[in-house]
Amino acid sequence: MLKPSLDDLIKSSVRSILKNKGRTILTSLGIIIGVTSVILLTSIGNGLQVYINQQFESLGSNSIFVVPGKVFDDKGGFNNSESARYITAKFRYQDITTLRRNLRNSLVLPQSIAQISIKQGSVIKKDITLIGVNSQYGDATNITPPTGNGRWFTKEEDDKKTPVVVMGYKIAQDLFPNGNIVGKRVNVNGKNLKVVGFNEKKGGSFGGPNLDEYLFAPIGLVQGFAGNDDIVEIIIKTPTKEEVEATKVEVKKILLKDYDEDAFSVFDSSQLLNSINAIIGTLTIALAGIAAISLVVGGIGIMNIMLVTVSERTKEIGLRKAIGAYPRAILIQFLIEAVILSCLGGFIGVALGWLGSLAINNFFPARVTFSSVAIAFGVSALVGIIFGVAPARRASKLSPIEALRYE
Amino acid sequence: MIKSSLSKNKPVVLELRDVVKTYTSGNTQFNALDGVSLQIKKGEFVSITGPSGSGKSTLMHIIGLLDNPTGGQVLLEGQDISHLNENEMAKVRNVTLGFVFQQFNLLAKTSSLENAMLPLLYSDVPKSERENLALQMLTKVGLQDKLRNTPAQLSGGQQQRVAIARALVNDPKIILADEPTGNLDSKSGTEVMKLFHHLHEDEGRTIVFVTHDMDLALQAQRIIIIKDGKVEIKHA
Numbered sequence: 001m002l003k004p005s006l007d008d009l010i011k012s013s014v015r016s017i018l019k020n021k022g023r024t025i026l027t028s029l030g031i032i033i034g035v036t037s038v039i040l041l042t043s044i045g046n047g048l049q050v051y052i053n054q055q056f057e058s059l060g061s062n063s064i065f066v067v068p069g070k071v072f073d074d075k076g077g078f079n080n081s082e083s084a085r086y087i088t089a090k091f092r093y094q095d096i097t098t099l100r101r102n103l104r105n106s107l108v109l110p111q112s113i114a115q116i117s118i119k120q121g122s123v124i125k126k127d128i129t130l131i132g133v134n135s136q137y138g139d140a141t142n143i144t145p146p147t148g149n150g151r152w153f154t155k156e157e158d159d160k161k162t163p164v165v166v167m168g169y170k171i172a173q174d175l176f177p178n179g180n181i182v183g184k185r186v187n188v189n190g191k192n193l194k195v196v197g198f199n200e201k202k203g204g205s206f207g208g209p210n211l212d213e214y215l216f217a218p219i220g221l222v223q224g225f226a227g228n229d230d231i232v233e234i235i236i237k238t239p240t241k242e243e244v245e246a247t248k249v250e251v252k253k254i255l256l257k258d259y260d261e262d263a264f265s266v267f268d269s270s271q272l273l274n275s276i277n278a279i280i281g282t283l284t285i286a287l288a289g290i291a292a293i294s295l296v297v298g299g300i301g302i303m304n305i306m307l308v309t310v311s312e313r314t315k316e317i318g319l320r321k322a323i324g325a326y327p328r329a330i331l332i333q334f335l336i337e338a339v340i341l342s343c344l345g346g347f348i349g350v351a352l353g354w355l356g357s358l359a360i361n362n363f364f365p366a367r368v369t370f371s372s373v374a375i376a377f378g379v380s381a382l383v384g385i386i387f388g389v390a391p392a393r394r395a396s397k398l399s400p401i402e403a404l405r406y407e
Numbered sequence: 408m409i410k411s412s413l414s415k416n417k418p419v420v421l422e423l424r425d426v427v428k429t430y431t432s433g434n435t436q437f438n439a440l441d442g443v444s445l446q447i448k449k450g451e452f453v454s455i456t457g458p459s460g461s462g463k464s465t466l467m468h469i470i471g472l473l474d475n476p477t478g479g480q481v482l483l484e485g486q487d488i489s490h491l492n493e494n495e496m497a498k499v500r501n502v503t504l505g506f507v508f509q510q511f512n513l514l515a516k517t518s519s520l521e522n523a524m525l526p527l528l529y530s531d532v533p534k535s536e537r538e539n540l541a542l543q544m545l546t547k548v549g550l551q552d553k554l555r556n557t558p559a560q561l562s563g564g565q566q567q568r569v570a571i572a573r574a575l576v577n578d579p580k581i582i583l584a585d586e587p588t589g590n591l592d593s594k595s596g597t598e599v600m601k602l603f604h605h606l607h608e609d610e611g612r613t614i615v616f617v618t619h620d621m622d623l624a625l626q627a628q629r630i631i632i633i634k635d636g637k638v639e640i641k642h643a
Contacts, residue, residue, distance in 0.1 A: 004528040319512040324501020324529040326494040
């Protein structure tokens with residue numbers, strides 16, 4: 001049987017740690033910082049991943065994206081070569097017509113973009129992204145305004161390039177802080193547009209562009225603002241998920257008649273998602289790894305203080321040995337102290353990391369996972385054991401005679 | 408004041424037979440103890456004295472089972488314990504011996520009660536009885552109203568009495584006191600000596616008392632004088 005019993009050992013370790021609170025906190029600081037940063041960084045990585053997955057799910061798994069330039073390299077990662085950087089190719093309206101003619105069951109949704117200035121009363125906002133789409137786009141991509149917030153624009157408005165606009169949540173709030181948005185008029189680059197609807201809070205998409213800050217209007221109208229008839233992206237919605245692969249092949253075949261292989265990319269959400277997930281996963285591990293270095297530094301701090309503690313308490317060790325503590329009892333006692341110190345740091349670090357990620361979550365997706373908490377806490381306990389062994393061994397090997405004589 | 412020996416026929420608790428302790432430093436060897444034989448009987452109050460460097464500290468370490476002899480035998484109640492390993496020695500110290508040191512060696516920022524309980528932490532005494540035993544011993548040394556005080560809140564004499572309570576708590580066969588009054592003023596020193604006399608006379612405790620002070624040594628029932636690693640005189 002272990003003597004002293006484990007709870008006696010823990011009790012006496014906690015007591016000796018509490019005798020010197022200031023030092024305890026300073027000693028644990030390295031572990032606190034290490035665990036906090038591991039938790040924070042992994043929570044950001046996880047949050048981002050979950051968020052992006054949700055965004056893609058809301059787009060639907062039956063979406064195919066067609067964009068100019070070569071997005072993916074041959075290995076499935078994102079392409080980083082010249083052709084991706086200098087995108088000169090744009091799609092024309094005739095591409096849409098061709099695609100629609102060949103893909104009778106699918107929805108072909110073109111997109112144009114214009115950077116505009118918007119004015120409402122005294123509020124002027126510059127460099128706002130106005131996205132030109134058609135009347136089917138709202139329902140197809142889940143951004144039709146909910147009941148009570150107006151509507152998406154109609155086919156008729158689309159065909160006639162009627163000056164109407166659907167607003168993202170944030171820009172609607174900025175322009176109309178008092179509510180009463182639907183039916184109002186805003187001035188876009190000198191032209192009056194009627195607001196027919198606005199969205200609920202949607203947040204960013206793909207971790208980058210924020211749907212809440214976008215405006216949507218009929219594509220013909222937007223091309224007028226942009227001063228060209230470029231189409232920058234085509235989204236194709238197949239009736240079912242099963243048709244995605246075949247449709248991709250078909251789309252490529254059609255476009256290859258008019259464009260070079262490297263001039264455009266056809267991909268679906270799962271492909272994009274896999275690439276993004278792989279990148280975020282690697283990034284999260286790398287960041288957490290860097291943060292974990294501070295855990296090692298924290299462990300060295302604990303070892304340092306435990307060595308000081310052992311020499312400060314040489315007489316105590318001598319006394320304990322004289323009255324019957326066998327070497328292993330002393331070893332375990334000091335090991336437990338080191339582990340408690342590092343677990344305390346781990347605990348505080350988890351709490352701080354968790355609070356921190358709650359705070360970050362207000363403006364960036366962050367999610368603390370159980371596994372990151374378990375790993376961070378486990379590693380800090382392990383650090384305590386590894387770096388506690390040397391001081392504890394030194395303590396257990398002290399000769400009681402020398403220790404009692406120590407001044 | 409050498410009391411007449413009433414313990415002639417009492418059983419021997421601890422016996423040293425021709426104990427040698429040799430320290431080696433480089434090529435030179437030095438016998439700190441050079442063939443010491445002595446017996447300590449149950450209920451005796453023995454003092455060990457001698458000039459500094461005489462080997463009395465080494466002798467105390469051997470009697471206290473803190474060190475193994477180089478040669479000879481140490482017998483505890485007839486059992487040879489001179490070749491025990493560290494763990495076994497710790498166990499024997501825990502059940503057999505009660506130490507009282509010159510420096511008190513109490514744990515700082517720890518109550519008298521918990522200081523007195525410390526040896527029981529390493530013993531088989533059940534947890535439920537530990538506090539009660541420590542309380543009894545502190546009452547015995549007159550500190551029942553200082554149970555929660557830490558060493559810093561106690562006088563030197565009181566601290567040494569806590570240390571004596573700690574030495575008694577495991578009901579040891581031998582109390583080993585090393586210059587227990589060395590750090591005390593004469594009044595507290597006298598009180599501590601009185602306590603030892605009480606423990607010896609009224610409770611029949613076996614006490615081994617190490618001091619360099621001949622006046623104090625003479626208060627014991629029997630004196631062992633050590634010089635140059637040898638027993639010079641055994642008053643009996």
